[in-house]
Amino acid sequence: MDFGPHLMLAMLEGAVTAAILALTAMGLSVVFGVMRVVNVAHGEFYMLGAVIAWYIATTLGTHPALGFVAALLIAPVLVGALAATADRLILQHINYDPERTIVATIGLLFIIQQGTLMTFGPDARPVVPPFNSRIPLPWVEWVDDKMAFYYPWGLSITSYKLFVIAAAAAILIALWLFMTRTRAGLIMRATQQDSQMAQAFGIPVSRVYALVFGLGAALAAMGAVLVVPIQQAHYLMGADPLLLSFIVVIIGGLGSLPGTVIAALLIGLSDGIISVFFSPTVAKITATLAVAMVLVFRPQGLLGKKAH
Amino acid sequence: MDRALVLHLGVIAALALAYAVLPAYHAGNLARIMVLAIYAMAYNLAFGYTGLLSLGHALFFGAGMYGLSLSMQHLGTPVLPAFAIALISAAIVTAVVGALALRTKGVAFMIVTLMFAQAGYLTALYFSTWTRGEEGFVLPQAMRQIAGIDLTTAMGRYYAALVLFAATLLLIGHIVRSPFGRSLVAIRENEARATMLGYDVQRLKWQALVISGTISGLAGATFALLFGYAGAGFAAVPYSILPLLYVLLGGAGTTLGPLVGAAFMIYLFDLSSDITDAYMLIAGVVLVLLTMFLPQGILGTLRARSVRWLP
Numbered sequence: 001m002d003f004g005p006h007l008m009l010a011m012l013e014g015a016v017t018a019a020i021l022a023l024t025a026m027g028l029s030v031v032f033g034v035m036r037v038v039n040v041a042h043g044e045f046y047m048l049g050a051v052i053a054w055y056i057a058t059t060l061g062t063h064p065a066l067g068f069v070a071a072l073l074i075a076p077v078l079v080g081a082l083a084a085t086a087d088r089l090i091l092q093h094i095n096y097d098p099e100r101t102i103v104a105t106i107g108l109l110f111i112i113q114q115g116t117l118m119t120f121g122p123d124a125r126p127v128v129p130p131f132n133s134r135i136p137l138p139w140v141e142w143v144d145d146k147m148a149f150y151y152p153w154g155l156s157i158t159s160y161k162l163f164v165i166a167a168a169a170a171i172l173i174a175l176w177l178f179m180t181r182t183r184a185g186l187i188m189r190a191t192q193q194d195s196q197m198a199q200a201f202g203i204p205v206s207r208v209y210a211l212v213f214g215l216g217a218a219l220a221a222m223g224a225v226l227v228v229p230i231q232q233a234h235y236l237m238g239a240d241p242l243l244l245s246f247i248v249v250i251i252g253g254l255g256s257l258p259g260t261v262i263a264a265l266l267i268g269l270s271d272g273i274i275s276v277f278f279s280p281t282v283a284k285i286t287a288t289l290a291v292a293m294v295l296v297f298r299p300q301g302l303l304g305k306k307a308h
Numbered sequence: 309m310d311r312a313l314v315l316h317l318g319v320i321a322a323l324a325l326a327y328a329v330l331p332a333y334h335a336g337n338l339a340r341i342m343v344l345a346i347y348a349m350a351y352n353l354a355f356g357y358t359g360l361l362s363l364g365h366a367l368f369f370g371a372g373m374y375g376l377s378l379s380m381q382h383l384g385t386p387v388l389p390a391f392a393i394a395l396i397s398a399a400i401v402t403a404v405v406g407a408l409a410l411r412t413k414g415v416a417f418m419i420v421t422l423m424f425a426q427a428g429y430l431t432a433l434y435f436s437t438w439t440r441g442e443e444g445f446v447l448p449q450a451m452r453q454i455a456g457i458d459l460t461t462a463m464g465r466y467y468a469a470l471v472l473f474a475a476t477l478l479l480i481g482h483i484v485r486s487p488f489g490r491s492l493v494a495i496r497e498n499e500a501r502a503t504m505l506g507y508d509v510q511r512l513k514w515q516a517l518v519i520s521g522t523i524s525g526l527a528g529a530t531f532a533l534l535f536g537y538a539g540a541g542f543a544a545v546p547y548s549i550l551p552l553l554y555v556l557l558g559g560a561g562t563t564l565g566p567l568v569g570a571a572f573m574i575y576l577f578d579l580s581s582d583i584t585d586a587y588m589l590i591a592g593v594v595l596v597l598l599t600m601f602l603p604q605g606i607l608g609t610l611r612a613r614s615v616r617w618l619p
Contacts, residue, residue, distance in 0.1 A: 038415055093600050098415050099361050106430040112593030117586050281434045285427050292423040296411050
């Protein structure tokens with residue numbers, strides 16, 4: 001394949017990564033935005049979403065589409081409920097102290113990860129996609145000064161991957177409508193702006209916090225359910241999304257939702273392109289160091305306006 | 309002599325006797341505990357005394373471990389020069405990372421250190437031709453000796469660990485009671501006030517971190533030398549979290565807390581290995597319970613409740 005088709009393929013694969021990443025990172029960003037805490041266990045909620053999707057799909061075991069739809073509905077609810085419980089039991093107890101929250105969520109990370117290892121086991125397990133037809137992609141070429149379409153070998157995407165991009169976009173739009181158009185969203189934004197004032201106006205802040213923490217985890221789980229037909233469920237699969245979400249949220253500016261989406265697109269696409277052309281380890285090292293440098297020299301993020 | 313010094317010397321003497329008294333299995337465990345306690349004491353200087361919650365100390369531990377083991381393995385360097393290389397590499401890595409990371413504070417500092425350590429871990433994986441990645445490599449047995457003392461025997465290993473542990477304990481015990489150490493505590497308690505009183509806070513924090521990182525490197529090098537193995541796993545995230553766990557459990561800002569915490573956790577991991585291989589599950593549970601119910605740790609609580617002079 002030539003460079004052009006290769007690049008196009010890399011960008012399409014990157015768009016799938018970006019879509020999943022936008023969902024996962026949005027979960028982290030919402031939690032940070034409203035509660036001002038960093039959830040290090042976020043990647044494990046993602047992993048749980050994938051593992052639960054596998055359980056649901058195998059238990060139902062009829063048509064793949066049925067199992068998938070059931071997983072997409074049930075897994076985020078279960079993971080969200082678990083996260084909300086963890087919030088009430090642990091984070092509320094330590095009063096959302098930023099540093100102690102990080103330490104406690106590190107503990108949570110190991111509990112969830114190792115708990116999954118003990119029950120689900122160390123194997124990677126696949127979920128069958130609900131539909132998965134191969135769509136060949138055309139490429140143009142100049143033949144005798146005329147434009148000609150042809151289908152290069154290997155240049156294709158599956159219908160399921162296109163569905164992932166569309167589904168992630170739909171979920172993000174729904175989230176945006178929820179935050180800006182509903183009463184619950186208004187309450188969340190009020191809590192975000194000034195939690196004490198919100199409390200004074202009778203908003204049950206602790207319940208809002210539990211719900212927001214659950215919502216953040218549910219978004220990660222949704223991303224995982226979408227990704228699990230492409231990438232198998234595994235107990236260590238939470239590490240990369242956590243790192244990438246950190247990168248996205250930091251570059252987009254901690255707590256800035258539009259910044260998160262833009263940064264997810266940027267990181268997802270460049271991750272897709274870089275890992276096609278370079279060694280993935282080098283790509284990860286560069287990305288990690290670049291983000292550390294952003295935090296050191298521009299702590300408000302590349303797109304953020306004000307430092308906190 | 310004051311009570312704190314007497315206590316430290318007493319602990320060292322007790323550990324020296326323990327080898328003769330304890331069954332071989334526990335003596336072996338204790339050697340490992342002492343090495344990890346060196347690491348935890350180093351971490352405690354940054355976290356417990358200066359208030360720098362780093363999530364990236366595995367980078368410094370790994371720098372020491374690879375500094376020693378790579379130079380022994382690939383250059384054939386004898387133990388003592390290899391140790392010097394280990395300390396120098398850890399010091400340089402900490403100096404550079406510290407200068408950058410200390411521009412941030414609080415949560416950002418935690419994330420930046422985590423990211424630097426992750427980059428270091430990935431680098432170790434990337435150069436797997438030399439480091440052999442996760443799998444790691446075994447140091448040649450014939451090389452593991454200092455001045456004719458064989459470090460591969462249980463006794464040589466135990467007393468080598470004890471000597472380095474004692475040196476670190478006395479050094480840290482001295483540092484934290486020196487004017488330098490006092491100013492670190494002042495920074496931990498109220499950074500703005502320390503700045504206002506004219507302390508060069510940025511510089512002091514950097515110095516504390518460099519000392520902490522260098523001693524972490526010492527621990528890493530000692531671990532590789534005594535147990536004869538170096539692998540990328542020791543530079544990964546769990547090895548940044550474990551010293552935090554030991555220090556939190558034993559008591560942050562107490563000189564003996566790291567030893568108590570390391571001993572407690574290693575026996576807990578050991579006992580739980582009968583039930584499950586997933587020892588980090590136990591670490592997670594203890595970490596959550598500690599943050600919730602015992603934020604001052606064992607010795608910290610003891611000091612707050614009754615033994616007020618505890619160093």
